[in-house]
Amino acid sequence: MIVADRKPLDEIQEMIKDYDKIMLVGCKGCVTVCNVGGLKEVQILASALRIGRKKDGRTLHVEERMLERQCDPEYIEQLRDSYDSVDAVLSMACGVGPQFLSETYPSQRFYPTVNTKFFGGAVQHGIWDERCAGCGTCVIHYFDGLCPIARCSKSLQHGPCGGSADGKCEISKETECIWDTIVKKKVDQGRLEDLRLYRAPKDWRTARDGGPRRSIREELVK
Amino acid sequence: MSDSGYKSGSNLEKVLKAGHFAFTGECGPPKGANVGHLKEKMEPLRDMVDAINVTDNQTAVVRMSSKAASALMVMAGLEPNFQMVCRDRNRIAIQSDILGASALGIRNMLCLSGDHQQFGNHPESKNVFDIDSIQLIAVAKKMRDEGKFINDEAIDEPPKIFIGAASNPFGDPWQFRAHRLANKIDAGADFIQTQCIYNMERFREFMKQAVDMGLTGKTHILAGVTPMKSAGMANYMAKFVPGMDVPQELIKRLKGVDKKMQAEEGIKFALEQIEEFKQMEGVAGVHLMAIEWEHRVPEIAERAGVLPRPKVD
Numbered sequence A: 001m002i003v004a005d006r007k008p009l010d011e012i013q014e015m016i017k018d019y020d021k022i023m024l025v026g027c028k029g030c031v032t033v034c035n036v037g038g039l040k041e042v043q044i045l046a047s048a049l050r051i052g053r054k055k056d057g058r059t060l061h062v063e064e065r066m067l068e069r070q071c072d073p074e075y076i077e078q079l080r081d082s083y084d085s086v087d088a089v090l091s092m093a094c095g096v097g098p099q100f101l102s103e104t105y106p107s108q109r110f111y112p113t114v115n116t117k118f119f120g121g122a123v124q125h126g127i128w129d130e131r132c133a134g135c136g137t138c139v140i141h142y143f144d145g146l147c148p149i150a151r152c153s154k155s156l157q158h159g160p161c162g163g164s165a166d167g168k169c170e171i172s173k174e175t176e177c178i179w180d181t182i183v184k185k186k187v188d189q190g191r192l193e194d195l196r197l198y199r200a201p202k203d204w205r206t207a208r209d210g211g212p213r214r215s216i217r218e219e220l221v222k
Numbered sequence B: 001m002s003d004s005g006y007k008s009g010s011n012l013e014k015v016l017k018a019g020h021f022a023f024t025g026e027c028g029p030p031k032g033a034n035v036g037h038l039k040e041k042m043e044p045l046r047d048m049v050d051a052i053n054v055t056d057n058q059t060a061v062v063r064m065s066s067k068a069a070s071a072l073m074v075m076a077g078l079e080p081n082f083q084m085v086c087r088d089r090n091r092i093a094i095q096s097d098i099l100g101a102s103a104l105g106i107r108n109m110l111c112l113s114g115d116h117q118q119f120g121n122h123p124e125s126k127n128v129f130d131i132d133s134i135q136l137i138a139v140a141k142k143m144r145d146e147g148k149f150i151n152d153e154a155i156d157e158p159p160k161i162f163i164g165a166a167s168n169p170f171g172d173p174w175q176f177r178a179h180r181l182a183n184k185i186d187a188g189a190d191f192i193q194t195q196c197i198y199n200m201e202r203f204r205e206f207m208k209q210a211v212d213m214g215l216t217g218k219t220h221i222l223a224g225v226t227p228m229k230s231a232g233m234a235n236y237m238a239k240f241v242p243g244m245d246v247p248q249e250l251i252k253r254l255k256g257v258d259k260k261m262q263a264e265e266g267i268k269f270a271l272e273q274i275e276e277f278k279q280m281e282g283v284a285g286v287h288l289m290a291i292e293w294e295h296r297v298p299e300i301a302e303r304a305g306v307l308p309r310p311k312v313d
């Protein structure tokens, strides 16, 4: 899933300081799963914003809404009758949400309330780690299902670099050296020889380096 | 290969091919456009070493470009070993810099991944890592030997570059270090300079493995030496430099002498190492990284008995 973090409250307060009536829109997709933009988080942020505003002696009206997904025009349409009844709309979805909203309702102003970070999953309750960088050409079968593109700090296809120590990456003792894990897995499986192969420079055109990307499924296009 | 039979005809290549025990040095370019400062650091190395490594924004701290500093050395009649990292350049800039370096008379190049920018003075920067150090070696070799860019387009005059790579015998996971060295040699590394060695026991094992794998016949391995200036420096390196193996005995040995004598004790240890490397099977020379200690190199070279440096035509 897409993993995001909530923006700090004061940053959100600063964004909306000129508005008295806002809409806060959550999403039931990834951000619900990573506990950042689901129903509960919409309610919490809405009350925090109201309380904060009250301290300043003003009132803030917050309309709380939940959409099935904010990356689908069908659900974005559900705000058609109410989007312009407020001064601004805040999205709690990943970076896709506020953009789909913005494209559908050009006359309204939209704000993000989360910082969208990566594709990953929960490694334990409350902790999410990155797994994929969306490079567009998956090569993890060469590395026993572990991705050095997203998980090695230098995206090395031939690792580990000289900075790998005790299974940790040179950038921090908190960061796993994925190359250490790849090598150990190969050793355990008796296939270290696999890592003696040369891998050609990667074609980054399928990643963001080829410009914004599009995916077309001909059979679905009407 | 050129008519002379040399790949680049660098002094380092000639010394190694003639079978002499090589001795290389290192110089970090200044944090500014100060040519005078660079000269102060490089001049003590004249006639003391076969080539001088010019670091490329080492530890991701911005300095004068390694290509420019290398070119200044060429102009001053010194031989640089131009270091290039993959952190700051994509394949377009890399190939362009290889051609440019060759055009400027630079004949040695060391291919590195590069320290992550997190360490440096611009941790906010975006990194590149379009290709990695092993691919960089292969690219340089392809450009030189096949006269082709990565995309197979022809180069009108191929670069003349003696290709080097780094090896850390102490990096983890240990099972893979010699294999990684083999990968670099397969990719085209003409010579190897190792990370600073302090744990001689582990280095002996590493070299034995390299010899057993037949690697030492395919490349020239220069053992990395950095004299410790104090017990404090040894402690720091042991604790904070990733991939560095500093045994407790060495720290104890340095602590065992008076503070004023610790630098001398560090040099003594380095000299003992060099003596052993001269005898060690598969070791073709020493790479002396006397960080911010360039002025001590003549004394160390003298005491190590590596002077005068051979002249090969």
Ligand code: SF4
Residues within 6 Å of the ligand: A131, A132, A133, A134, A135, A136, A137, A138, A139, A140, A147, A148, A149, A150
């Ligand atoms: S190789 Fe590319 S697509 Fe596959 S997991 Fe890594 S970043 Fe994602």
Ligand code: SF4
Residues within 6 Å of the ligand: A151, A152, A153, A154, A155, A156, A159, A160, A161, A162, A163, A164, A165, A168, A169, A170, A171, A176, A177, A178, A179, A180
């Ligand atoms: S230490 Fe490991 S994860 Fe970190 S940059 Fe080096 S190889 Fe990649």
